[in-house]
Amino acid sequence: MIGFHLILVGSLVAQDLDPRAYLWLPVKTNTWVTGYSYSHGGVVTDPTLPIEDLTATVQSASLGYVHTFGLFGLTSSAMVAVPYAWAEASGKVVGQSQSITRSGLADSRMRLTVLVHGGPAVGVQEFIKSPKKTLVGISMSMGLPTGEFFSDKLINIGTHRWSFKPEVGLSQPIGKRWLIDAYAGIWFFTTNYSFYPGSSNRSQDPMGSFQVHISYNITPRFWVAYNATYYVGGRSSIDDMIKDDRQNNSRIGLTAVMPVGKSNSIKLAASTGAIVRVGQDFTTFSFGWQHSWFGKAKEKTSKPE
Secondary structure, three states: OOOHHHOOHHHHHHHOOOOOOOOOOOOOEEEEEEEEEEEEEEEEOOOOOOEEEEEEEEEEEEEEEEEEEEEOOEEEEEEEEEEEEEEEEEEEEOOEEEEEEEEEEOOEEEEEEEEEEOOEOOOHHHHHHOOOOOEEEEEEEEEEOOOOOOOOOOOOOOOOOOEEEEEEEEEEEEOOOEEEEEEEEEEEEOOEEEEOOOOEEEEEOOEEEEEEEEEEEEEOOEEEEEEEEEEEEOOEEEOOEEOOOOEEEEEEEEEEEEEEOOOEEEEEEEEEEEEOOOEEEEEEEEEEEEEEEEOOOOOOOOOOO
């Protein structure tokens, strides 16, 4: 099964397409997010490897929570998501067909976002009265090594390492209905010191990640978006042996968010590889359900005279 380590569920994070990630919301907004995604496609590998017709299918279900709060007068949010994944890979290794399946917890995700311009920390009533304007935000995403990992296996659900992505984002409204988002960030990865067959060290270079989203409001809570991302770098090495797997890929996709009542919404998304030189050339479909509510503001009490 040499080479199947290229199909790591955790490596899909750089391909995320996330419109309106730097959204301005009232403080004390709470959101539960559940989702399901299905990805299928081929894997473009190092041409020196004896692998042909390599394909993979990855399904995942996730549960997440987002909370907004004020930080030094700025609107901020914290997010945590825990996914469970099922993965299957098949291909020809030295001319022989082989396949393998895995299922288990995948690496968890955390994210802290702060709107440093255009998004002061305000309550619901003040937020409703405020005009929409240009937003600039910064964030730190983190991948936790909580996924299932076997050091004696070449394909795993988890990556057995930490990952970090500092990012800056710009959100620019155009008129009442159009919105343009642009993000730029870099993924950094720690070393997996228990890589196959259990005693190897697998490291990975930083990977740049860039996104652009153009969205249109059909109603204030019903919107659609065109998404594009480009990611570059991430060449790996095993025990100081450099692999020919530097990525230089792009993806495109569509997203739609539709309200269901006052507190719920449905999110549908689809994306596919536009240019894939090395790595996963996947087509992905996802469905999500979001439930939001506002926390109660603290009541001001007057001191007795």
